[in-house]
Amino acid sequence: MTLKKLLLLLFVTITVSGFAAEPTATTLKLYGYVGNDFFFNSRQNVEMVDGVIQLFPKPIELSAGADKNTTAQAEMLSINTRLGVDITGAPICGAKSSGKVEADFAGFGTSYYVFRIRQAYVKLNWSSTELLVGQTWHPFFGSVVPSTFSANAGAPFQPFNRSPQVRLKQNLSKQLTFTFSALYEMQYASQGPAGTTNAYLKNAMIPELFAGFENKTSSWTNGIGVDLKTIKPDANSITSFSAVAYSQYVKGKLQLKGKAIYGQNLSDQLMLGGYGVSQFSADSTKAVKYTNFNNASGWINAVYGSKIQVGVLVGISKNLGTNNDLAVSSGKKFANYGYGFYDNSALNPALKKTDTGYYGQQVLDCLYRINPQISYNLPNFRIGLEYDYTSASYGTIQRNGTAINPYSVDNHRILASIMYIF
Numbered sequence: 001m002t003l004k005k006l007l008l009l010l011f012v013t014i015t016v017s018g019f020a021a022e023p024t025a026t027t028l029k030l031y032g033y034v035g036n037d038f039f040f041n042s043r044q045n046v047e048m049v050d051g052v053i054q055l056f057p058k059p060i061e062l063s064a065g066a067d068k069n070t071t072a073q074a075e076m077l078s079i080n081t082r083l084g085v086d087i088t089g090a091p092i093c094g095a096k097s098s099g100k101v102e103a104d105f106a107g108f109g110t111s112y113y114v115f116r117i118r119q120a121y122v123k124l125n126w127s128s129t130e131l132l133v134g135q136t137w138h139p140f141f142g143s144v145v146p147s148t149f150s151a152n153a154g155a156p157f158q159p160f161n162r163s164p165q166v167r168l169k170q171n172l173s174k175q176l177t178f179t180f181s182a183l184y185e186m187q188y189a190s191q192g193p194a195g196t197t198n199a200y201l202k203n204a205m206i207p208e209l210f211a212g213f214e215n216k217t218s219s220w221t222n223g224i225g226v227d228l229k230t231i232k233p234d235a236n237s238i239t240s241f242s243a244v245a246y247s248q249y250v251k252g253k254l255q256l257k258g259k260a261i262y263g264q265n266l267s268d269q270l271m272l273g274g275y276g277v278s279q280f281s282a283d284s285t286k287a288v289k290y291t292n293f294n295n296a297s298g299w300i301n302a303v304y305g306s307k308i309q310v311g312v313l314v315g316i317s318k319n320l321g322t323n324n325d326l327a328v329s330s331g332k333k334f335a336n337y338g339y340g341f342y343d344n345s346a347l348n349p350a351l352k353k354t355d356t357g358y359y360g361q362q363v364l365d366c367l368y369r370i371n372p373q374i375s376y377n378l379p380n381f382r383i384g385l386e387y388d389y390t391s392a393s394y395g396t397i398q399r400n401g402t403a404i405n406p407y408s409v410d411n412h413r414i415l416a417s418i419m420y421i422f
Contacts, residue, residue, distance in 0.1 A: 025090040033421040035080040037151075042412040044069040046339065048270070049106045052080055053152045053160075055270060056367055057411035059342055059394040069409070079105045079113050080151050095124035100136075106151075116187075118162060128171040135164045138188075139181050139210045140269060144221055144246040144257050146301040146313050149373055149386040149417040152270075156339065157299040157315030157369065158259065159244070159269040161188040163208075176215050179225070182207040191267045191274055191337045192233035193287075200231035212244070221248040229265065233337070238275055238290035240264035255303040255311075264292035267338040271297060272317050272364055274338015276326045276401065284330035293338065293401050294320035306377065313371040319363060322401030333361060334397060340364030342394070365403035366393040380421050388413035 037052060046055045051073070058069040084102035091097060099122045107116030121134025138161035146154035153160055165183040172178055184207055185198035192200050201208065212225025223246050230239045246259040267274045278291035296318050303311035319340070326334045333343060342362040368391055375384030391410045395403025 029086040032083040033419045038076040039415045040074045095126045098123045130169040132167040144248045147303045149384045155270040161269045181210040203232040204230045257301040260298040272340045276336035278324040291322045291324040309375045315369040317367040325399040362394045363397040382419045386415040
């Protein structure tokens with residue numbers, strides 16, 4: 001037999017064997033929804049994804065003597081449409097194997113909105129241990145989340161973040177689990193001198209670390225967790241500590257949920273606060289040391305019903321100031337990074353001079369929200385109406401990071417949503 005015939009026979013044998021082989025155990029399950037949102041805001045807001053994710057109303061900003069942020073807005077968007085695939089496969093190293101790829105159309109690009117990754121991970125499950133590697137929700141987002149029509153899911157009172165991570169979950173009993181995660185930033189990143197970028201965490205060389213416990217029964221879910229994050233905005237680094245506690249009760253048609261967060265520098269979670277410069281160089285131009293802003297946030301959520309469902313969310317967030325006094329730069333300004341800081345001479349002129357003797361810099365002092373909703377639900381269809389009242393209190397920032405002479409601005413938001421679910 002010639003070499004040519006031998007190779008041809010080998011190719012045919014491999015091809016036929018491939019077709020005759022047993023099918024793999026891999027299965028794919030498609031899921032998602034087509035979502036359309038119409039919303040109205042009575043005031044300009046700090047927002048993401050063209051207003052689909054609304055955070056809080058902007059402060060007074062004068063233009064020709066009038067507050068330009070009182071301009072109302074209305075829009076309809078379909079970008080809150082989601083597509084995902086759940087994957088199950090053959091056992092690996094004695095563990096059940098699975099994975100997930102989930103995407104939506106809320107990414108930004110040269111063609112305006114683009115397809116983007118939400119979640120992408122592989123998961124291995126042994127009898128009492130689970131290992132997840134890939135991008136999914138941050139542990140602070142967790143298993144207890146407000147029921148809202150808005151895509152913000154309760155932010156900035158509720159942490160909102162998906163991150164690449166390695167997560168280990170260990171069952172300590174039938175009801176109690178321990179979770180440890182090492183995380184990096186991608187789409188949701190820290191803020192700093194160079195803007196919003198994941199480079200600060202990359203340059204620190206240390207992943208963000210989370211550890212927590214969760215106890216779950218047929219009706220109750222209760223948990224606590226702590227988080228440690230170090231970022232390096234320039235030649236200097238800053239370490240932040242945060243903690244979370246949550247509870248949920250579900251019985252029949254009734255759902256009661258709540259979460260409390262003590263946070264330092266959680267701008268990557270779309271939450272208020274961040275960090276500032278506590279010491280400048282001798283010429284007051286470069287940062288030498290940073291200090292965290294401390295923030296306390298919490299929410300409660302009650303939901304009742306199934307086919308017709310009603311609910312209400314109440315949230316509050318409070319700026320607790322900094323660990324150390326803020327320093328003043330050569331430009332006679334504070335340098336702060338995160339959500340809720342404003343430096344503009346056109347801001348509310350009624351604010352008085354502080355102990356630093358400088359005008360124009362404001363900080364969001366307190367934020368609260370009341371959010372009732374009603375929905376009509378079928379197996380593959382959901383339509384709902386949501387009203388969101390959010391009030392923000394701004395004041396002149398002090399050296400200790402707190403605010404004086406506060407004033408309030410309010411936003412009234414109406415959201416109508418329709419979903420086809422598959």
